[in-house]
Amino acid sequence: xxxxxxxxxxxxxxxxxxxxxxxxxxxxxxxxxxxxxxxxxxxxxxxxxxxxxxxxxxxxxxxxx
Numbered sequence: 001x002x003x004x005x006x007x008x009x010x011x012x013x014x015x016x017x018x019x020x021x022x023x024x025x026x027x028x029x030x031x032x033x034x035x036x037x038x039x040x041x042x043x044x045x046x047x048x049x050x051x052x053x054x055x056x057x058x059x060x061x062x063x064x065x
Contacts, residue, residue, distance in 0.1 A: 006063055007037050017041040019049040035059035 009015070009032060017027040017040050027041035031050040036059060040049035050062060 007032050007034055009039075009064075011037070012039060015039065017045070017047075017049055019052075020045070020047060023047070029064070031062040031064065033057075033059045034061040034063060 012032075015030055017025075017030060018038060020027050020041055025047055026045075027047075027049075028044040029042040030039050031042050032039050033050070033053060035057070038053060040053050041047060043051055054060060054062075
C-alpha cells in the first residue's frame, strides 16, 4: 500500500467514530480502516472500536483520522 492508495481523512466531511455516535459515547483519537474506510476510535478510547473492527474483520491496516 502506498500513500497514493491510502484512504485520506480529507474524504470525511465530519470526523467521528461511527460506533461511538450510535451509543452516545466519546473518543480520544480516530483511525481509518484502509480496507473499508470506516472511521473508528483508537485504543486510547474507552470502547476501542478500531481494535474491535480489526478483530471482527481482519482488516489490519489503519491510518490516523
